[in-house]
Amino acid sequence: MEPEVERKLVALLSADAVGYSRLMAQDELQTVRTLTAYRDQMAKLIRQYRGRVVDSPGDNLLAEFPSVLDATRSALEIQRLLTERNAELSTERAMQFRLGVHLGDVMADGERIYGDGVNVAARLEGLAEPGGICISDLVYRQIRNKLDLGFEDLGEQSLKNIPEPIRVYRARPAGTGGASPVADETVEQQISFCTTEDGVKIAYASVGAGPPLVRALGWFSNLEMEWKSSDARRFWERLARRHQLVRYDGRGIGLSDPVKDFSPETRVRDLEAVVNALGLDRFALMGTSEGGDTAVNYASRNPERVSHLIAYGCPVRGNTPEFRERGPMFLSMIEQGWGNESPVYRQFFANLFLGANADPKATRFFGEMQRASASAETAAAYFRSLGKDDIREAAKAVRVPTLVIHRKGDLMCPFANGRELAALIPGARFVPLEGDQHWLFLKDEDLVEFYEAVEDFLGTEYRA
Numbered sequence: 001m002e003p004e005v006e007r008k009l010v011a012l013l014s015a016d017a018v019g020y021s022r023l024m025a026q027d028e029l030q031t032v033r034t035l036t037a038y039r040d041q042m043a044k045l046i047r048q049y050r051g052r053v054v055d056s057p058g059d060n061l062l063a064e065f066p067s068v069l070d071a072t073r074s075a076l077e078i079q080r081l082l083t084e085r086n087a088e089l090s091t092e093r094a095m096q097f098r099l100g101v102h103l104g105d106v107m108a109d110g111e112r113i114y115g116d117g118v119n120v121a122a123r124l125e126g127l128a129e130p131g132g133i134c135i136s137d138l139v140y141r142q143i144r145n146k147l148d149l150g151f152e153d154l155g156e157q158s159l160k161n162i163p164e165p166i167r168v169y170r171a172r173p174a175g176t177g178g179a180s181p182v183a184d185e186t187v188e189q190q191i192s193f194c195t196t197e198d199g200v201k202i203a204y205a206s207v208g209a210g211p212p213l214v215r216a217l218g219w220f221s222n223l224e225m226e227w228k229s230s231d232a233r234r235f236w237e238r239l240a241r242r243h244q245l246v247r248y249d250g251r252g253i254g255l256s257d258p259v260k261d262f263s264p265e266t267r268v269r270d271l272e273a274v275v276n277a278l279g280l281d282r283f284a285l286m287g288t289s290e291g292g293d294t295a296v297n298y299a300s301r302n303p304e305r306v307s308h309l310i311a312y313g314c315p316v317r318g319n320t321p322e323f324r325e326r327g328p329m330f331l332s333m334i335e336q337g338w339g340n341e342s343p344v345y346r347q348f349f350a351n352l353f354l355g356a357n358a359d360p361k362a363t364r365f366f367g368e369m370q371r372a373s374a375s376a377e378t379a380a381a382y383f384r385s386l387g388k389d390d391i392r393e394a395a396k397a398v399r400v401p402t403l404v405i406h407r408k409g410d411l412m413c414p415f416a417n418g419r420e421l422a423a424l425i426p427g428a429r430f431v432p433l434e435g436d437q438h439w440l441f442l443k444d445e446d447l448v449e450f451y452e453a454v455e456d457f458l459g460t461e462y463r464a
Contacts, residue, residue: 009137010064011071011101013051013242014121015042015078017059018096018130026092034095035059038085042078042097049074054113056182058248062121064113068103068142075099075133076149076173083131092459096131100124101171105140119422120166123159126448127168129241129456137167149173154234158359189227191255194277198268203255204248204274208240211307212283213458215247216271216291216298219262219382220439222254222351222372223247224277229365235440238451243284243458248274250291252378262385267294268301275305284458286310287411292421293389300397308458309402309425312450313413313438316420318389332384338379339371352412355436366439395424402428403457409436429457 023031051065065071078173086094104117128134156165189205226232249256287295292314299306350363406418422430
């Protein structure tokens with residue numbers, strides 16, 4: 001006779017190891033030993049707080065508790081203990097965990113539990129920082145006046161496969177800043193200007209502490225507006241937790257000088273001016289969209305300065321049959337509708353850059369960013385310049401560790417570009433991601449795998 005399935009309301013804790021694949025690649029035996037020891041210690045603490053481990057597949061762990069107070073206290077004690085244990089290990093062997101805590105209805109089938117409550121806990125864990133804890137609003141309302149904690153409100157999050165958005169908070173012991181060198185609400189970026197060899201003033205900003213990570217982008221940025229948006233700012237702040245994150249508006253874009261020349265060579269000059277102004281001798285370089293072309297060109301010429309290269313959604317060449325066929329239509333849409341508030345134009349650009357299922361909030365912000373980034377005339381001039389891009393030879397000459405990330409459903413830059421780029425760069429690591437989001441800012445849940453891939457790639461060697 002099959003066991004009876006019952007429903008119950010429980011507090012759930014989900015845990016996942018950060019960078020597990022990298023640790024296994026370096027030393028399988030030691031990684032397994034560390035994971036086993038840490039899971040034993042976690043299970044002991046869970047039992048002390050009246051919980052039980054439900055499942056522990058791979059590098060994950062799921063536990064249930066009779067109360068959210070017990071679950072949250074257990075999560076805090078787990079992170080405190082693991083911080084102490086990691087201090088005893090070398091930097092490259094430390095193993096951090098992300099934790100998520102939720103109060104949810106589950107189905108119990110014997111010793112196993114199922115349901116949306118379990119899925120939400122796992123999604124919350126995915127939003128946490130390494131060594132951090134994310135909790136749902138249901139948990140927050142139960143513990144906010146009962147535990148000495150600080151909270152960061154991340155707003156409503158659309159979690160994968162969860163029907164309704166859920167409000168999420170980061171929880172930290174009161175008086176601590178957590179793992180991030182960036183203050184959650186008070187930090188203000190400082191925008192500075194430098195001048196390129198051909199006399200163009202470029203706006204740039206540097207936030208965070210640690211090894212430098214420089215982002216190259218193209219026709220779609222505005223340093224000031226990005227920082228005012230909680231969604232966009234959260235994206236950059238996560239990258240700034242372990243790095244000195246350097247962003248800049250390229251020529252003609254955002255706060256930089258207006259120009260008409262957007263050739264590939266001039267875009268490399270913009271990047272050179274910024275890193276020289278900051279005195280960066282060696283740095284990781286991330287290029288997104290056509291900014292990947294700039295990053296590849298620069299890295300191929302300056303291997304002594306680029307420690308790691310990351311390309312996301314990067315085209316390989318502009319003058320393709322597809323570009324020649326679709327280019328005139330897209331150029332016409334730019335000239336007539338760039339930043340236009342008409343629903344027709346707004347939806348056209350949103351589908352290409354944000355994917356087919358972008359929510360109205362994301363679509364509105366995207367339209368605002370179009371207007372703040374460039375005029376229709378400038379955007380059209382930039383688009384015309386993309387037909388001159390061809391980084392095939394530069395890619396073959398890259399001699400630095402490289403990570404290529406591309407989404408399988410990307411409409412703006414088809415998936416074949418990612419595969420081709422990874423094949424051209426010697427030894428490049430290729431990470432294909434699900435989804436159709438070309439622009440990086442707005443879907444936190446879809447970005448978890450992106451963050452994980454970047455953090456895993458940069459790894460402890462870079463942080464040291």
